[in-house]
Amino acid sequence: MKWQPLFAERTTQMRRSTVRELLKVTAQPGMISFAGGIPAPELFPVPEVAQAAANVLQRRGEQALQYGETEGVAELRDWIAARFSRAHFQVRPENVMIVTGSQQALDLIGKVFLNAGDRVLVENPTYLAMLSAWRPMMPAFVPLPSDTDGLCVDALSPLLRAGAKLIYLVPNFQNPQGITLSLPRRRQLLECINGRRLVPSDVAQTFLSAGSGDIPVPCSKLLATGKRATTSHKPQTIIIEDNPYGELRYSGDPLPHLLELDAANGAGGELETCVIHLGTFSKVLIPGLRVGWVIAPAEVIDKLVQAKQAADLHTSTLCQHVILELIRNGVLERQIPRLREAYGLRRDTMLSALAAHFPDGTTWTRPDGGMFLLVTLPPHIEIGFLLKRALARNVAFVPGDDFHLDGQGRNTLRLNFSNATPERIEEGVKRLGGVLVEMLRTG
Numbered sequence: 247m248k249w250q251p252l253f254a255e256r257t258t259q260m261r262r263s264t265v266r267e268l269l270k271v272t273a274q275p276g277m278i279s280f281a282g283g284i285p286a287p288e289l290f291p292v293p294e295v296a297q298a299a300a301n302v303l304q305r306r307g308e309q310a311l312q313y314g315e316t317e318g319v320a321e322l323r324d325w326i327a328a329r330f331s332r333a334h335f336q337v338r339p340e341n342v343m344i345v346t347g348s349q350q351a352l353d354l355i356g357k358v359f360l361n362a363g364d365r366v367l368v369e370n371p372t373y374l375a376m377l378s379a380w381r382p383m384m385p386a387f388v389p390l391p392s393d394t395d396g397l398c399v400d401a402l403s404p405l406l407r408a409g410a411k412l413i414y415l416v417p418n419f420q421n422p423q424g425i426t427l428s429l430p431r432r433r434q435l436l437e438c439i440n441g442r443r444l445v446p447s448d449v450a451q452t453f454l455s456a457g458s459g460d461i462p463v464p465c466s467k468l469l470a471t472g473k474r475a476t477t478s479h480k481p482q483t484i485i486i487e488d489n490p491y492g493e494l495r496y497s498g499d500p501l502p503h504l505l506e507l508d509a510a511n512g513a514g515g516e517l518e519t520c521v522i523h524l525g526t527f528s529k530v531l532i533p534g535l536r537v538g539w540v541i542a543p544a545e546v547i548d549k550l551v552q553a554k555q556a557a558d559l560h561t562s563t564l565c566q567h568v569i570l571e572l573i574r575n576g577v578l579e580r581q582i583p584r585l586r587e588a589y590g591l592r593r594d595t596m597l598s599a600l601a602a603h604f605p606d607g608t609t610w611t612r613p614d615g616g617m618f619l620l621v622t623l624p625p626h627i628e629i630g631f632l633l634k635r636a637l638a639r640n641v642a643f644v645p646g647d648d649f650h651l652d653g654q655g656r657n658t659l660r661l662n663f664s665n666a667t668p669e670r671i672e673e674g675v676k677r678l679g680g681v682l683v684e685m686l687r688t689g
């Protein structure tokens with residue numbers, strides 16, 4: 247059988263992820279891996295998870311092993327709705343859908359919103375697996391520049407005027423750069439998308455009292471119907487706020503979510519916002535259960551539910567119940583500060599090791615949280631060769647060019663600092679610095 251001609255055209259946009267392929271190599275014993283966005287396994291609350299699973303099976307076994315609602319387990323949705331509600335707006339359970347990791351949310355959003363040719367604005371570099379999820383929909387990705395304050399919002403206005411269906415961003419400790427969108431930029435972004443100024447202290451009031459021409463178009467009006475929404479209202483662009491790392495802050499003050507800055511309740515209490523917010527238990531608890539969530543206006547959730555029904559019916563009921571039990575037992579609230587302390591130390595260790603062992607002419611970002619930083623090397627360094635030499639010395643990293651859209655980033659590398667212990671971070675950075683110095687010396 248000749249399979250190649252039988253694959254659908256969209257599969258030409260699919261390729262294996264460099265990161266996931268590299269993870270196979272990094273699983274080898276002795277390897278110091280700075281490659282994946284992988285939590286520290288020794289910090290997983292294994293006994294607590296075992297206890298939670300036993301409790302669930304004992305107390306709610308029949309329910310937890312049964313098929314469930316596509317939207318997710320009601321108590322978990324309630325908890326997320328309460329956690330994200332603020333004084334000026336309420337998130338209701340119908341605004342929440344549980345997904346099989348936030349990666350599934352990206353996949354479903356691509357299916358529900360993107361037509362071929364739709365313009366999608368993304369930070370450059372950006373999250374690789376979002377590109378993998380959306381490429382088969384054949385959108386036109388438009389790269390946006392960023393600096394130490396995150397996305398350069400000034401670059402946005404002309405691009406928005408030309409039309410854009412989505413803007414995707416990771417505002418906190420971005421993957422791969424580790425940078426965070428500053429509060430002024432968050433406000434500026436929303437002003438830009440909403441087409442008018444927001445007064446931070448009375449966001450809710452502004453929305454509630456706005457005249458008809460001034461009310462943001464709910465993102466439900468932008469579903470992939472095959473034609474663009476015909477409305478003169480603004481905005482026409484949805485913000486996808488992907489926030490897997492927000493709770494993992496090690497320095498600086500926490501910043502409000504874009505959802506929080508933008509959302510309000512309409513007359514009937516429904517959530518109105520141009521932001522679709524994605525979250526996950528992967529980085530703050532455990533990734534193996536594959537439980538994440540989406541917060542959006544109910545009309546959008548309804549469409550995402552339709553897409554999810556076709557994808558997997560629902561996220562594992564057992565996994566959702568175990569997560570819920572871990573929340574009820576206080577494990578999540580204990581785990582977050584524990585991770586902040588451990589990963590904060592690992593970040594500091596990596597930053598000091600880079601300063602000590604990396605040659606002049608290299609620079610790197612200084613994240614306030616998350617799991618990554620991005621190193622920029624002198625332009626003539628051949629990153630593929632560096633990776634080969636590093637792997638030979640049992641150190642792995644991810645070349646940065648895959649995260650870039652425009653062929654840039656060939657002299658960058660992403661380093662993860664959450665997975666290896668501080669001792670191994672020091673050793674791995676030393677080895678990597680040694681390889682680099684050697685390469686620079688020999689030209």
Ligand SMILES: Cc1ncc(COP(=O)(O)O)c(C=O)c1O
Pocket residue numbers: 283346347348349350373416421488490525526527528533537538
């Ligand atoms: C920016 C970003 N979004 C989404 C995800 C997917 O996370 P999940 O495990 O919830 O699918 C990751 C995982 O690395 C990520 O870095």
